[in-house]
Amino acid sequence: MPPWLSGNGPDSDVVLSTRVRLARNLAHHQFPWRASLFERTQVFEETSAALTACAGCGSYEAVAFGNLDKRQQEFLVEEGLASRELTSGDGDRGIVHDRNSRVGVMVNEEDHLRLVALDAGLRLRELWAELDALDDTVGTHLDYAFDNRTGFLTCRPANAGTGLRVSVFVHLPGLALTRSLDPVLHAASQMGVATKSFFGENSSVTGNLFRLSNGAAMGSSESQLVDNADAVVRQVIEFERKARERILADARLELTDKICRSWGILCQAKLLTVDEFFNLSSALRVGIECNLFDKCTLADLNRLTLFVLPAHLATWCGKALTPDECGEARASLVQTFFARNAQETKLDENG
Amino acid sequence: MTPCEHCHTSPATVHITQISNNEATVSHLCETCAREKGIMVEVRQEGLLPEIGIDIQRQAQAAPGAAREDARECSHCHTKFAEFKATGKLGCPRCYEEFEKDIASMLAQVNGEHLHKGKRYSRRGASLMAGADLDKLRRELADAIGREEFELAALLRDTMRGLQAPRTDGKN
Ligand SMILES: [Zn+2]
Ligand SMILES: [Zn+2]
Numbered sequence: 001m002p003p004w005l006s007g008n009g010p011d012s013d014v015v016l017s018t019r020v021r022l023a024r025n026l027a028h029h030q031f032p033w034r035a036s037l038f039e040r041t042q043v044f045e046e047t048s049a050a051l052t053a054c055a056g057c058g059s060y061e062a063v064a065f066g067n068l069d070k071r072q073q074e075f076l077v078e079e080g081l082a083s084r085e086l087t088s089g090d091g092d093r094g095i096v097h098d099r100n101s102r103v104g105v106m107v108n109e110e111d112h113l114r115l116v117a118l119d120a121g122l123r124l125r126e127l128w129a130e131l132d133a134l135d136d137t138v139g140t141h142l143d144y145a146f147d148n149r150t151g152f153l154t155c156r157p158a159n160a161g162t163g164l165r166v167s168v169f170v171h172l173p174g175l176a177l178t179r180s181l182d183p184v185l186h187a188a189s190q191m192g193v194a195t196k197s198f199f200g201e202n203s204s205v206t207g208n209l210f211r212l213s214n215g216a217a218m219g220s221s222e223s224q225l226v227d228n229a230d231a232v233v234r235q236v237i238e239f240e241r242k243a244r245e246r247i248l249a250d251a252r253l254e255l256t257d258k259i260c261r262s263w264g265i266l267c268q269a270k271l272l273t274v275d276e277f278f279n280l281s282s283a284l285r286v287g288i289e290c291n292l293f294d295k296c297t298l299a300d301l302n303r304l305t306l307f308v309l310p311a312h313l314a315t316w317c318g319k320a321l322t323p324d325e326c327g328e329a330r331a332s333l334v335q336t337f338f339a340r341n342a343q344e345t346k347l348d349e350n351g
Numbered sequence: 352m353t354p355c356e357h358c359h360t361s362p363a364t365v366h367i368t369q370i371s372n373n374e375a376t377v378s379h380l381c382e383t384c385a386r387e388k389g390i391m392v393e394v395r396q397e398g399l400l401p402e403i404g405i406d407i408q409r410q411a412q413a414a415p416g417a418a419r420e421d422a423r424e425c426s427h428c429h430t431k432f433a434e435f436k437a438t439g440k441l442g443c444p445r446c447y448e449e450f451e452k453d454i455a456s457m458l459a460q461v462n463g464e465h466l467h468k469g470k471r472y473s474r475r476g477a478s479l480m481a482g483a484d485l486d487k488l489r490r491e492l493a494d495a496i497g498r499e500e501f502e503l504a505a506l507l508r509d510t511m512r513g514l515q516a517p518r519t520d521g522k523n
Contacts, residue, residue: 029443031442033440132470148471148510151467155441158461164469216462218458218462219468220469
Protein backbone atom coordinates (compact mmCIF):
# COMPACT_ATOMS: atom_id res chain seq x y z
CA MET A 1 0.00 0.00 0.00
CA PRO A 2 1.37 3.47 -0.85
CA PRO A 3 2.52 5.31 2.33
CA TRP A 4 0.02 8.16 1.84
CA LEU A 5 -2.77 5.73 2.77
CA SER A 6 -1.21 4.55 6.05
CA GLY A 7 -3.70 6.67 8.03
CA ASN A 8 -1.17 7.65 10.68
CA GLY A 9 0.43 10.97 9.70
CA PRO A 10 0.20 14.23 11.70
CA ASP A 11 -3.40 15.46 12.26
CA SER A 12 -4.74 12.25 10.76
CA ASP A 13 -8.07 12.74 12.56
CA VAL A 14 -8.90 15.24 9.77
CA VAL A 15 -6.13 15.02 7.14
CA LEU A 16 -5.77 11.96 4.90
CA SER A 17 -2.75 13.04 2.94
CA THR A 18 -0.64 15.87 1.58
CA ARG A 19 0.58 16.24 -2.00
CA VAL A 20 3.12 18.76 -3.31
CA ARG A 21 4.02 19.18 -6.97
CA LEU A 22 6.40 21.31 -9.04
CA ALA A 23 5.95 21.89 -12.78
CA ARG A 24 9.18 22.12 -14.79
CA ASN A 25 9.99 22.19 -18.51
CA LEU A 26 13.09 21.81 -20.64
CA ALA A 27 14.24 25.03 -22.29
CA HIS A 28 14.89 23.67 -25.77
CA HIS A 29 11.82 21.53 -26.36
CA GLN A 30 8.22 22.29 -27.26
CA PHE A 31 5.63 21.49 -24.59
CA PRO A 32 4.38 17.85 -24.77
CA TRP A 33 1.05 18.51 -26.56
CA ARG A 34 2.89 20.49 -29.24
CA ALA A 35 5.99 18.32 -29.55
CA SER A 36 6.31 15.61 -32.20
CA LEU A 37 6.40 11.98 -31.09
CA PHE A 38 10.13 12.01 -31.82
CA GLU A 39 10.69 15.05 -29.62
CA ARG A 40 8.63 13.50 -26.79
CA THR A 41 10.82 10.41 -26.94
CA GLN A 42 13.90 12.64 -26.66
CA VAL A 43 12.44 14.38 -23.61
CA PHE A 44 11.45 11.07 -21.99
CA GLU A 45 14.90 9.59 -22.52
CA GLU A 46 16.74 12.72 -21.37
CA THR A 47 14.74 13.08 -18.16
CA SER A 48 14.55 9.43 -17.15
CA ALA A 49 18.30 9.06 -17.75
CA ALA A 50 18.96 12.15 -15.60
CA LEU A 51 16.65 10.92 -12.83
CA THR A 52 17.80 7.33 -12.65
CA ALA A 53 21.47 8.34 -12.88
CA CYS A 54 21.77 11.37 -10.65
CA ALA A 55 23.23 10.82 -7.20
CA GLY A 56 21.01 12.02 -4.38
CA CYS A 57 17.87 10.80 -6.11
CA GLY A 58 18.13 7.46 -4.34
CA SER A 59 17.08 4.49 -6.41
CA TYR A 60 14.48 5.47 -8.95
CA GLU A 61 12.49 3.26 -11.24
CA ALA A 62 11.09 4.36 -14.60
CA VAL A 63 7.67 3.16 -15.75
CA ALA A 64 6.98 3.79 -19.44
CA PHE A 65 3.23 4.20 -19.98
CA GLY A 66 3.56 3.09 -23.59
CA ASN A 67 4.26 -0.45 -22.33
CA LEU A 68 1.18 -0.63 -20.08
CA ASP A 69 -2.42 -1.48 -20.94
CA LYS A 70 -5.28 0.85 -19.93
CA ARG A 71 -6.04 -0.99 -16.68
CA GLN A 72 -2.43 -0.94 -15.54
CA GLN A 73 -2.30 2.81 -16.28
CA GLU A 74 -5.55 3.44 -14.33
CA PHE A 75 -4.14 1.36 -11.47
CA LEU A 76 -1.19 3.77 -11.16
CA VAL A 77 -3.51 6.78 -11.31
CA GLU A 78 -5.53 5.34 -8.41
CA GLU A 79 -2.27 4.78 -6.50
CA GLY A 80 -1.64 8.54 -6.72
CA LEU A 81 1.66 8.97 -8.56
CA ALA A 82 0.24 9.31 -12.06
CA SER A 83 -2.50 11.61 -13.32
CA ARG A 84 -5.44 10.94 -15.60
CA GLU A 85 -3.89 13.29 -18.17
CA LEU A 86 -0.97 10.87 -18.44
CA THR A 87 -3.29 7.98 -19.42
CA SER A 88 -4.96 9.97 -22.20
CA GLY A 89 -1.76 11.08 -23.94
CA ASP A 90 0.22 9.16 -26.51
CA GLY A 91 3.90 8.71 -27.33
CA ASP A 92 6.64 8.26 -24.77
CA ARG A 93 5.51 9.31 -21.31
CA GLY A 94 5.46 7.84 -17.84
CA ILE A 95 6.58 8.11 -14.26
CA VAL A 96 9.91 7.79 -12.55
CA HIS A 97 9.46 7.08 -8.86
CA ASP A 98 11.27 6.02 -5.72
CA ARG A 99 10.84 2.56 -4.24
CA ASN A 100 8.27 3.67 -1.65
CA SER A 101 6.02 5.46 -4.19
CA ARG A 102 6.43 8.57 -2.05
CA VAL A 103 8.30 10.82 -4.48
CA GLY A 104 8.07 10.66 -8.25
CA VAL A 105 8.28 12.57 -11.49
CA MET A 106 5.67 12.44 -14.25
CA VAL A 107 7.32 12.88 -17.63
CA ASN A 108 5.48 14.34 -20.65
CA GLU A 109 2.25 15.05 -18.82
CA GLU A 110 0.98 18.60 -19.45
CA ASP A 111 4.54 19.79 -18.71
CA HIS A 112 7.79 17.95 -19.44
CA LEU A 113 8.27 17.26 -15.73
CA ARG A 114 5.89 17.22 -12.81
CA LEU A 115 7.78 16.49 -9.59
CA VAL A 116 5.40 15.03 -7.02
CA ALA A 117 5.73 14.10 -3.34
CA LEU A 118 2.88 12.65 -1.30
CA ASP A 119 2.47 11.16 2.15
CA ALA A 120 -0.08 10.60 4.93
CA GLY A 121 -1.23 13.40 7.23
CA LEU A 122 -0.47 17.12 7.16
CA ARG A 123 3.17 17.43 6.07
CA LEU A 124 3.38 20.45 3.78
CA ARG A 125 6.72 21.81 4.99
CA GLU A 126 8.39 18.41 5.12
CA LEU A 127 7.30 17.39 1.62
CA TRP A 128 8.17 20.79 0.16
CA ALA A 129 11.71 20.55 1.60
CA GLU A 130 12.12 17.13 0.02
CA LEU A 131 10.83 18.20 -3.38
CA ASP A 132 12.93 21.38 -3.27
CA ALA A 133 16.08 19.29 -2.80
CA LEU A 134 15.10 16.87 -5.59
CA ASP A 135 14.41 19.85 -7.88
CA ASP A 136 17.89 21.29 -7.15
CA THR A 137 19.54 18.00 -8.02
CA VAL A 138 17.50 17.35 -11.15
CA GLY A 139 17.98 20.95 -12.25
CA THR A 140 21.74 20.53 -12.48
CA HIS A 141 21.32 17.58 -14.86
CA LEU A 142 18.72 19.16 -17.13
CA ASP A 143 18.25 22.57 -18.69
CA TYR A 144 15.03 24.05 -17.25
CA ALA A 145 13.02 26.77 -19.00
CA PHE A 146 13.34 29.71 -16.63
CA ASP A 147 12.83 33.44 -17.06
CA ASN A 148 14.05 35.91 -14.46
CA ARG A 149 10.79 37.84 -14.42
CA THR A 150 8.20 35.09 -14.99
CA GLY A 151 10.04 32.27 -13.21
CA PHE A 152 9.68 28.65 -14.28
CA LEU A 153 7.84 28.51 -17.61
CA THR A 154 4.93 26.10 -17.89
CA CYS A 155 2.50 25.00 -20.56
CA ARG A 156 -0.34 26.90 -18.88
CA PRO A 157 0.67 30.41 -17.72
CA ALA A 158 -1.47 29.93 -14.58
CA ASN A 159 1.16 27.45 -13.29
CA ALA A 160 4.13 29.67 -14.23
CA GLY A 161 6.33 31.26 -11.58
CA THR A 162 6.96 28.78 -8.83
CA GLY A 163 5.15 25.95 -10.65
CA LEU A 164 4.09 24.92 -7.16
CA ARG A 165 0.77 23.37 -6.25
CA VAL A 166 0.18 22.07 -2.76
CA SER A 167 -2.89 19.97 -1.95
CA VAL A 168 -4.16 18.71 1.37
CA PHE A 169 -6.87 16.02 1.35
CA VAL A 170 -9.23 16.45 4.28
CA HIS A 171 -12.30 14.74 5.75
CA LEU A 172 -14.84 17.33 6.96
CA PRO A 173 -17.96 15.50 8.22
CA GLY A 174 -18.33 17.81 11.24
CA LEU A 175 -18.58 20.93 9.10
CA ALA A 176 -20.95 19.15 6.73
CA LEU A 177 -23.27 17.91 9.51
CA THR A 178 -23.35 21.34 11.22
CA ARG A 179 -23.93 23.02 7.84
CA SER A 180 -20.86 25.24 8.19
CA LEU A 181 -18.89 24.03 5.16
CA ASP A 182 -19.74 27.02 2.98
CA PRO A 183 -18.64 29.82 5.33
CA VAL A 184 -15.44 28.05 6.36
CA LEU A 185 -14.40 27.07 2.82
CA HIS A 186 -15.34 30.54 1.57
CA ALA A 187 -13.10 32.10 4.24
CA ALA A 188 -10.31 29.75 3.17
CA SER A 189 -10.70 30.83 -0.45
CA GLN A 190 -10.40 34.47 0.60
CA MET A 191 -7.09 33.54 2.21
CA GLY A 192 -5.77 32.02 -1.01
CA VAL A 193 -6.74 28.39 -0.49
CA ALA A 194 -9.25 26.93 -2.94
CA THR A 195 -11.41 23.86 -2.39
CA LYS A 196 -11.80 21.17 -5.00
CA SER A 197 -13.56 17.90 -5.07
CA PHE A 198 -11.47 14.97 -3.87
CA PHE A 199 -11.98 12.89 -6.99
CA GLY A 200 -10.75 15.29 -9.62
CA GLU A 201 -12.12 18.23 -11.52
CA ASN A 202 -15.42 16.91 -12.82
CA SER A 203 -16.77 14.81 -10.00
CA SER A 204 -19.34 15.91 -7.44
CA VAL A 205 -18.40 15.88 -3.77
CA THR A 206 -18.51 12.44 -2.16
CA GLY A 207 -17.94 11.18 1.35
CA ASN A 208 -17.18 14.62 2.84
CA LEU A 209 -13.70 14.43 1.35
CA PHE A 210 -12.17 17.61 -0.02
CA ARG A 211 -8.93 18.81 -1.49
CA LEU A 212 -7.55 22.17 -0.33
CA SER A 213 -5.01 23.80 -2.70
CA ASN A 214 -3.12 27.06 -3.12
CA GLY A 215 -4.57 29.35 -5.81
CA ALA A 216 -1.75 31.57 -7.04
CA ALA A 217 1.61 30.14 -8.13
CA MET A 218 3.28 33.52 -8.50
CA GLY A 219 3.86 36.67 -6.46
CA SER A 220 5.30 35.05 -3.35
CA SER A 221 8.11 32.63 -2.66
CA GLU A 222 7.53 28.89 -2.42
CA SER A 223 7.97 28.85 1.35
CA GLN A 224 5.49 31.72 1.74
CA LEU A 225 2.96 29.78 -0.35
CA VAL A 226 3.57 26.65 1.72
CA ASP A 227 3.36 28.53 5.04
CA ASN A 228 0.15 30.28 4.02
CA ALA A 229 -1.52 27.05 2.91
CA ASP A 230 -0.34 25.37 6.12
CA ALA A 231 -1.82 28.14 8.29
CA VAL A 232 -5.16 28.16 6.47
CA VAL A 233 -5.47 24.35 6.52
CA ARG A 234 -4.74 24.37 10.26
CA GLN A 235 -7.62 26.81 10.77
CA VAL A 236 -9.96 24.59 8.76
CA ILE A 237 -8.85 21.63 10.92
CA GLU A 238 -9.65 23.59 14.09
CA PHE A 239 -13.14 24.47 12.79
CA GLU A 240 -13.73 20.81 11.95
CA ARG A 241 -12.64 19.66 15.42
CA LYS A 242 -14.89 22.28 17.07
CA ALA A 243 -17.83 21.11 14.95
CA ARG A 244 -17.24 17.48 15.95
CA GLU A 245 -17.11 18.47 19.64
CA ARG A 246 -20.43 20.24 19.21
CA ILE A 247 -22.00 17.18 17.56
CA LEU A 248 -20.66 14.88 20.27
CA ALA A 249 -22.10 17.18 22.93
CA ASP A 250 -25.51 17.68 21.29
CA ALA A 251 -26.15 14.57 19.21
CA ARG A 252 -23.92 11.73 20.33
CA LEU A 253 -26.68 9.11 20.07
CA GLU A 254 -27.76 10.21 16.59
CA LEU A 255 -24.15 10.12 15.39
CA THR A 256 -23.56 6.67 16.88
CA ASP A 257 -26.77 5.50 15.23
CA LYS A 258 -25.56 6.79 11.84
CA ILE A 259 -22.21 5.01 12.28
CA CYS A 260 -23.81 1.67 13.24
CA ARG A 261 -26.31 1.82 10.38
CA SER A 262 -23.50 2.54 7.90
CA TRP A 263 -21.52 -0.42 9.26
CA GLY A 264 -24.61 -2.60 8.90
CA ILE A 265 -25.13 -1.65 5.26
CA LEU A 266 -21.44 -2.10 4.36
CA CYS A 267 -21.49 -5.59 5.90
CA GLN A 268 -24.80 -6.69 4.37
CA ALA A 269 -25.30 -4.92 1.03
CA LYS A 270 -25.22 -7.01 -2.14
CA LEU A 271 -24.50 -4.05 -4.47
CA LEU A 272 -22.33 -1.03 -3.71
CA THR A 273 -21.49 1.98 -5.90
CA VAL A 274 -18.30 4.00 -5.36
CA ASP A 275 -20.41 6.94 -4.12
CA GLU A 276 -22.26 4.77 -1.63
CA PHE A 277 -19.05 3.28 -0.36
CA PHE A 278 -17.52 6.71 0.23
CA ASN A 279 -20.59 8.09 2.00
CA LEU A 280 -20.92 5.06 4.26
CA SER A 281 -17.21 4.91 5.01
CA SER A 282 -17.29 8.63 5.86
CA ALA A 283 -19.54 7.73 8.82
CA LEU A 284 -17.14 4.97 9.94
CA ARG A 285 -14.26 7.41 9.57
CA VAL A 286 -15.91 9.92 11.95
CA GLY A 287 -16.61 7.03 14.31
CA ILE A 288 -12.93 6.05 14.41
CA GLU A 289 -11.75 9.67 14.55
CA CYS A 290 -14.08 10.36 17.53
CA ASN A 291 -13.39 7.02 19.28
CA LEU A 292 -16.98 5.83 18.86
CA PHE A 293 -16.19 2.87 16.63
CA ASP A 294 -13.42 0.27 16.68
CA LYS A 295 -14.36 -2.54 14.29
CA CYS A 296 -11.81 -1.26 11.77
CA THR A 297 -8.99 1.31 11.53
CA LEU A 298 -8.38 4.35 9.32
CA ALA A 299 -5.67 2.35 7.52
CA ASP A 300 -8.29 -0.35 6.74
CA LEU A 301 -10.69 2.23 5.31
CA ASN A 302 -7.90 3.86 3.30
CA ARG A 303 -6.90 0.54 1.87
CA LEU A 304 -10.52 -0.12 0.89
CA THR A 305 -10.77 3.41 -0.53
CA LEU A 306 -8.18 2.33 -3.06
CA PHE A 307 -9.45 -1.22 -3.61
CA VAL A 308 -13.02 -0.22 -4.48
CA LEU A 309 -11.88 2.00 -7.39
CA PRO A 310 -12.50 0.46 -10.84
CA ALA A 311 -8.95 -0.54 -11.88
CA HIS A 312 -8.08 -2.00 -8.48
CA LEU A 313 -11.39 -3.85 -8.32
CA ALA A 314 -10.82 -5.34 -11.77
CA THR A 315 -7.31 -6.38 -10.75
CA TRP A 316 -8.71 -8.09 -7.63
CA CYS A 317 -11.26 -9.97 -9.73
CA GLY A 318 -8.68 -10.73 -12.40
CA LYS A 319 -10.93 -9.57 -15.26
CA ALA A 320 -12.71 -6.57 -16.77
CA LEU A 321 -16.12 -5.93 -15.17
CA THR A 322 -19.44 -4.54 -16.43
CA PRO A 323 -20.98 -1.76 -14.26
CA ASP A 324 -23.42 -4.28 -12.69
CA GLU A 325 -20.69 -6.76 -11.91
CA CYS A 326 -18.67 -3.88 -10.37
CA GLY A 327 -21.36 -3.18 -7.75
CA GLU A 328 -21.56 -6.83 -6.76
CA ALA A 329 -17.79 -7.34 -6.74
CA ARG A 330 -17.34 -4.18 -4.65
CA ALA A 331 -19.79 -5.32 -1.96
CA SER A 332 -18.19 -8.75 -1.86
CA LEU A 333 -14.67 -7.29 -1.68
CA VAL A 334 -15.60 -5.01 1.23
CA GLN A 335 -17.19 -7.90 3.16
CA THR A 336 -14.31 -10.31 2.45
CA PHE A 337 -11.91 -7.64 3.66
CA PHE A 338 -13.79 -7.02 6.93
CA ALA A 339 -14.26 -10.75 7.59
CA ARG A 340 -10.56 -11.46 7.12
CA ASN A 341 -9.78 -8.45 9.31
CA ALA A 342 -11.98 -9.74 12.14
CA GLN A 343 -10.33 -13.16 11.95
CA GLU A 344 -6.84 -11.66 12.15
CA THR A 345 -7.86 -9.56 15.16
CA LYS A 346 -9.19 -12.69 16.89
CA LEU A 347 -5.95 -14.53 16.17
CA ASP A 348 -3.95 -11.59 17.56
CA GLU A 349 -6.03 -11.61 20.73
CA ASN A 350 -5.66 -15.37 21.26
CA GLY A 351 -1.99 -15.62 20.46
CA MET B 352 -31.55 35.65 -5.06
CA THR B 353 -31.02 36.74 -1.44
CA PRO B 354 -31.65 40.45 -0.87
CA CYS B 355 -28.93 42.68 0.61
CA GLU B 356 -28.95 42.63 4.41
CA HIS B 357 -28.44 46.40 4.60
CA CYS B 358 -30.83 47.99 2.06
CA HIS B 359 -33.09 44.93 1.58
CA THR B 360 -33.69 45.93 -2.07
CA SER B 361 -30.78 45.07 -4.34
CA PRO B 362 -29.66 41.44 -4.66
CA ALA B 363 -26.73 40.49 -2.45
CA THR B 364 -23.70 39.79 -4.62
CA VAL B 365 -20.95 40.34 -2.04
CA HIS B 366 -20.51 37.69 0.63
CA ILE B 367 -18.16 38.55 3.46
CA THR B 368 -16.92 35.99 5.94
CA GLN B 369 -15.57 37.26 9.23
CA ILE B 370 -13.87 35.10 11.79
CA SER B 371 -13.87 36.05 15.45
CA ASN B 372 -13.60 33.77 18.50
CA ASN B 373 -13.25 30.87 16.07
CA GLU B 374 -16.81 31.45 14.81
CA ALA B 375 -17.36 32.28 11.16
CA THR B 376 -20.19 34.67 10.34
CA VAL B 377 -21.25 35.59 6.83
CA SER B 378 -22.88 38.83 5.73
CA HIS B 379 -24.56 39.24 2.36
CA LEU B 380 -24.54 42.72 0.84
CA CYS B 381 -25.12 44.38 -2.50
CA GLU B 382 -22.14 45.98 -4.19
CA THR B 383 -23.21 49.55 -3.37
CA CYS B 384 -23.75 48.88 0.34
CA ALA B 385 -20.48 46.96 0.52
CA ARG B 386 -18.61 49.93 -0.99
CA GLU B 387 -20.33 52.28 1.47
CA LYS B 388 -19.09 50.12 4.32
CA GLY B 389 -15.57 50.58 2.95
CA ILE B 390 -15.23 47.03 1.65
CA MET B 391 -13.14 46.67 -1.49
CA VAL B 392 -15.14 44.81 -4.07
CA GLU B 393 -12.97 42.68 -6.24
CA VAL B 394 -14.68 40.58 -8.88
CA ARG B 395 -13.21 37.12 -8.79
CA GLN B 396 -14.59 33.75 -9.52
CA GLU B 397 -15.21 32.09 -6.20
CA GLY B 398 -12.96 29.34 -5.01
CA LEU B 399 -11.34 28.36 -8.24
CA LEU B 400 -8.78 29.94 -10.46
CA PRO B 401 -10.53 31.74 -13.28
CA GLU B 402 -10.00 29.84 -16.48
CA ILE B 403 -7.29 31.67 -18.37
CA GLY B 404 -8.89 31.02 -21.73
CA ILE B 405 -12.06 32.85 -20.76
CA ASP B 406 -10.16 35.86 -19.50
CA ILE B 407 -8.28 36.33 -22.71
CA GLN B 408 -11.44 35.88 -24.70
CA ARG B 409 -13.07 38.73 -22.84
CA GLN B 410 -10.07 40.97 -23.42
CA ALA B 411 -9.80 40.07 -27.05
CA GLN B 412 -13.47 40.71 -27.76
CA ALA B 413 -13.18 44.19 -26.36
CA ALA B 414 -10.04 44.99 -28.32
CA PRO B 415 -10.36 46.28 -31.89
CA GLY B 416 -8.56 44.26 -34.54
CA ALA B 417 -9.09 41.05 -32.58
CA ALA B 418 -8.80 38.97 -35.75
CA ARG B 419 -5.33 40.32 -36.45
CA GLU B 420 -4.34 39.58 -32.84
CA ASP B 421 -5.60 35.99 -33.20
CA ALA B 422 -3.53 35.36 -36.32
CA ARG B 423 -0.24 36.14 -34.58
CA GLU B 424 1.91 33.07 -34.05
CA CYS B 425 5.04 32.07 -32.16
CA SER B 426 7.94 32.21 -34.64
CA HIS B 427 9.52 29.24 -32.89
CA CYS B 428 6.74 26.63 -32.51
CA HIS B 429 4.05 28.26 -34.73
CA THR B 430 1.32 28.07 -32.08
CA LYS B 431 -1.27 30.70 -33.01
CA PHE B 432 -2.55 33.16 -30.42
CA ALA B 433 -6.08 31.96 -31.23
CA GLU B 434 -5.07 28.40 -30.34
CA PHE B 435 -3.71 29.55 -26.99
CA LYS B 436 -6.95 31.48 -26.41
CA ALA B 437 -9.02 28.38 -27.04
CA THR B 438 -7.01 25.88 -25.00
CA GLY B 439 -5.09 27.96 -22.43
CA LYS B 440 -1.95 26.10 -23.47
CA LEU B 441 1.23 27.61 -24.90
CA GLY B 442 3.34 25.66 -27.39
CA CYS B 443 6.87 26.22 -26.16
CA PRO B 444 8.88 28.23 -23.62
CA ARG B 445 9.58 30.87 -26.32
CA CYS B 446 5.84 31.63 -26.57
CA TYR B 447 6.31 33.60 -23.34
CA GLU B 448 8.45 36.13 -25.25
CA GLU B 449 6.27 36.15 -28.34
CA PHE B 450 3.03 36.84 -26.44
CA GLU B 451 4.77 38.69 -23.61
CA LYS B 452 2.28 41.54 -23.10
CA ASP B 453 -0.86 39.37 -23.18
CA ILE B 454 0.60 36.86 -20.76
CA ALA B 455 1.84 39.52 -18.33
CA SER B 456 -1.58 41.17 -18.06
CA MET B 457 -3.24 37.77 -17.68
CA LEU B 458 -0.88 36.74 -14.91
CA ALA B 459 -1.47 40.03 -13.13
CA GLN B 460 -5.20 39.28 -13.31
CA VAL B 461 -4.94 35.71 -12.00
CA ASN B 462 -2.26 36.14 -9.36
CA GLY B 463 -2.55 39.87 -8.64
CA GLU B 464 1.11 39.93 -9.61
CA HIS B 465 3.36 39.03 -12.52
CA LEU B 466 6.79 38.84 -10.95
CA HIS B 467 8.27 35.54 -9.83
CA LYS B 468 9.61 35.86 -6.29
CA GLY B 469 10.53 32.24 -5.64
CA LYS B 470 13.49 30.03 -6.47
CA ARG B 471 16.10 31.32 -8.91
CA TYR B 472 17.56 29.01 -11.49
CA SER B 473 20.61 28.91 -13.65
CA ARG B 474 22.21 25.83 -15.00
CA ARG B 475 25.45 25.20 -13.18
CA GLY B 476 26.89 22.49 -15.39
CA ALA B 477 29.95 24.00 -17.07
CA SER B 478 31.66 27.20 -15.93
CA LEU B 479 31.36 28.41 -19.53
CA MET B 480 27.60 28.23 -19.11
CA ALA B 481 27.74 30.25 -15.90
CA GLY B 482 29.73 32.91 -17.75
CA ALA B 483 27.09 33.15 -20.47
CA ASP B 484 24.38 33.34 -17.78
CA LEU B 485 26.20 36.22 -16.09
CA ASP B 486 26.38 38.24 -19.30
CA LYS B 487 22.68 37.70 -19.92
CA LEU B 488 21.86 38.68 -16.34
CA ARG B 489 23.97 41.87 -16.64
CA ARG B 490 21.97 42.91 -19.72
CA GLU B 491 18.64 42.11 -18.04
CA LEU B 492 19.72 44.08 -14.95
CA ALA B 493 20.58 47.15 -17.01
CA ASP B 494 17.19 46.86 -18.77
CA ALA B 495 15.30 46.52 -15.49
CA ILE B 496 16.99 49.60 -14.03
CA GLY B 497 16.29 51.52 -17.25
CA ARG B 498 12.59 50.71 -16.90
CA GLU B 499 12.70 51.52 -13.17
CA GLU B 500 11.65 47.98 -12.25
CA PHE B 501 13.58 47.96 -9.01
CA GLU B 502 11.99 44.86 -7.49
CA LEU B 503 13.09 42.80 -10.48
CA ALA B 504 16.54 44.46 -10.43
CA ALA B 505 17.03 43.40 -6.80
CA LEU B 506 16.07 39.78 -7.64
CA LEU B 507 18.49 39.76 -10.58
CA ARG B 508 21.31 41.10 -8.41
CA ASP B 509 20.71 38.26 -5.92
CA THR B 510 20.89 35.70 -8.71
CA MET B 511 24.19 37.16 -9.98
CA ARG B 512 25.65 37.07 -6.49
CA GLY B 513 24.62 33.40 -6.21
CA LEU B 514 26.28 32.58 -9.53
CA GLN B 515 29.54 34.33 -8.70
CA ALA B 516 29.88 32.78 -5.26
CA PRO B 517 31.54 29.37 -5.25
CA ARG B 518 28.98 26.64 -4.85
CA THR B 519 29.25 24.89 -1.52
CA ASP B 520 26.06 23.23 -0.36
CA GLY B 521 24.13 22.65 -3.53
CA LYS B 522 21.75 25.51 -2.73
CA ASN B 523 21.44 29.05 -4.06
ZN1 LIG C 1 -27.68 47.07 -0.28
ZN1 LIG D 1 6.14 28.88 -29.06
